[in-house]
Amino acid sequence: MTTLVEKPVASAIGNAPGGSFKAVLALALFESRRLLTRVPVLLAFAVYLGWTVWRAGKAWGDYPALQDADRATQSAPMLVGLAVLLSVNQAALRSRRHGTERHFAVLVLPHWCRTAAHALSVVAVALLTAVFVAGQFGREALRPGAIGHGSVGELLVGPLTVLLFGLFGLLLAGLVRSALAGPLLVVLFLFFFLFLSGMDYGARWLLPAVEEASPNTLPSDLMGRPAAWHALYLTGLCLCLGLLAVLLAGARKPVVFAGVAGALAMTLVGAVAQSAGDSPELVKARERATVHPEQAQTCVRRDGSTYCAFPEWGPRVADWAGVLDRVRSLAGGSAHAQDLVVRQRIDARYGLSGDAALTPLERPHEVTVGTRWGGSRVPEFSAAVAGVLIAGDEKAATSICDGRMVPLMWLAVGWESEPLDALRRVRLDDSVTGSAYVLQPTDGLYMTAAQTEVLRALLDLPRAEAGARVKDHWGELTAPKITAARAAELLDLPAPEGEDKCA
Numbered sequence: 383m384t385t386l387v388e389k390p391v392a393s394a395i396g397n398a399p400g401g402s403f404k405a406v407l408a409l410a411l412f413e414s415r416r417l418l419t420r421v422p423v424l425l426a427f428a429v430y431l432g433w434t435v436w437r438a439g440k441a442w443g444d445y446p447a448l449q450d451a452d453r454a455t456q457s458a459p460m461l462v463g464l465a466v467l468l469s470v471n472q473a474a475l476r477s478r479r480h481g482t483e484r485h486f487a488v489l490v491l492p493h494w495c496r497t498a499a500h501a502l503s504v505v506a507v508a509l510l511t512a513v514f515v516a517g518q519f520g521r522e523a524l525r526p527g528a529i530g531h532g533s534v535g536e537l538l539v540g541p542l543t544v545l546l547f548g549l550f551g552l553l554l555a556g557l558v559r560s561a562l563a564g565p566l567l568v569v570l571f572l573f574f575f576l577f578l579s580g581m582d583y584g585a586r587w588l589l590p591a592v593e594e595a596s597p598n599t600l601p602s603d604l605m606g607r608p609a610a611w612h613a614l615y616l617t618g619l620c621l622c623l624g625l626l627a628v629l630l631a632g633a634r635k636p637v638v639f640a641g642v643a644g645a646l647a648m649t650l651v652g653a654v655a656q657s658a659g660d661s662p663e664l665v666k667a668r669e670r671a672t673v674h675p676e677q678a679q680t681c682v683r684r685d686g687s688t689y690c691a692f693p694e695w696g697p698r699v700a701d702w703a704g705v706l707d708r709v710r711s712l713a714g715g716s717a718h719a720q721d722l723v724v725r726q727r728i729d730a731r732y733g734l735s736g737d738a739a740l741t742p743l744e745r746p747h748e749v750t751v752g753t754r755w756g757g758s759r760v761p762e763f764s765a766a767v768a769g770v771l772i773a774g775d776e777k778a779a780t781s782i783c784d785g786r787m788v789p790l791m792w793l794a795v796g797w798e799s800e801p802l803d804a805l806r807r808v809r810l811d812d813s814v815t816g817s818a819y820v821l822q823p824t825d826g827l828y829m830t831a832a833q834t835e836v837l838r839a840l841l842d843l844p845r846a847e848a849g850a851r852v853k854d855h856w857g858e859l860t861a862p863k864i865t866a867a868r869a870a871e872l873l874d875l876p877a878p879e880g881e882d883k884c885a
Contacts, residue, residue, distance in 0.1 A: 406495050410502035417469055417503045426465035430458045434518050445527040445756040447599040452532035455515045456591040459540035463547030466507050470548045474500050474555035494633035501624045504548030512541040530694045531602045535609030542616040543590040549623035556630040587656045594734040599753040601692045604730045606664050608656040615652025621645035668730040675727055686721040702751055708797040709767045712849055714856025717771040723748040742776035742824040750823040761808035766822045768793035772860050780825045783884035785864035787833045789852055792840055801841050831880025832866035839875040
């Protein structure tokens, strides 16, 4: 009698060396292609690309500071991350939604391996995000006017945010087997970010991306952002979520437990280090750069004038010198040949969160220039140069409240190819009529409606004719207490009708 003994068929994947790994990798490639073609992910990347192209050149013009440009790569990937969170969560629950979970139970690839494949698919999307981030930052870095240094830690935040969100969606699929959990979590995250964004310094760094909107650009060594520690914190958090998702799926292996412990330690080290605050050395360096900038600057001379700048802004000296020469060329009397000292100044004592105005200098013939350039910063600097040429120092220039504003603003915008556009950009309300405040690197000036009328009439003349009239009457035009009406009379222009009283 023949006895039939049934034996389980040996798995080809289980017997072949590296078979399970190859199967996981093949499934990861499949899930990566599927994830990248999901509508939410495609829309998120389309918005990211469109936003990047639209925004290019608008924030810094042709003069980007790379220590600001690296942080600008962190906001858009959060949108991609939310789309990936939702898509990965739905992909992990696909078999449950379609009622095919029981069929997977007979496959040779266990559930935890399929979870690992989903985790690897998120890595693929994070790498694509890194390409977008590199392109966005690289475009700014290749601009001829770019200065400063970017941070690798800051650039890693975008891809790590996408990875973090995707792995969180995968872990959620193992904890809550409902398709509604993903969308609800997206809404919860939005409220969570809004809540933590108003918290103190240490709590804000628990967020994936920490944006610090600042009107100032600081030297790279004074930024004080713990970018490297934050990248370590995010990396550890990503590993924790991914390994916990695999562990929850049934991977009860010592190496997984050890990985979770190591990732948790990495997360805690990064979280503690990034919340330490500013070091005493950084505080002293910021104080020195604010109160005694000459101790951290390099000075060069061009055509008799001296230009003092922080090391990263050395290439900007040529731009400052070009503006100064054009402004001085329109001046008359001794101001036409007056040498100036242009000093770069910042208030770095409060880091990127500070927005205090710079105090006008009382040193003769010294002009303040900021760390940003391009756009409105150019006429603001030329207005400061014009004020010092007329009044002698910045403190005295900010007190001008008479007809001297006409020659001052002529020097500031008369050399521009589009002087009315420059006038609009340098005035607080973007107007070219009526009274308005004129912006400078330090305290602003006030321009009356009558002074604006006279200046507009002067700008309507051919540049050579207007320049000759200003130089012919330079002494009287720059005399204290001159009225706008008297300035118009000297320049042979119609008498102004507007009010000529200071605010």
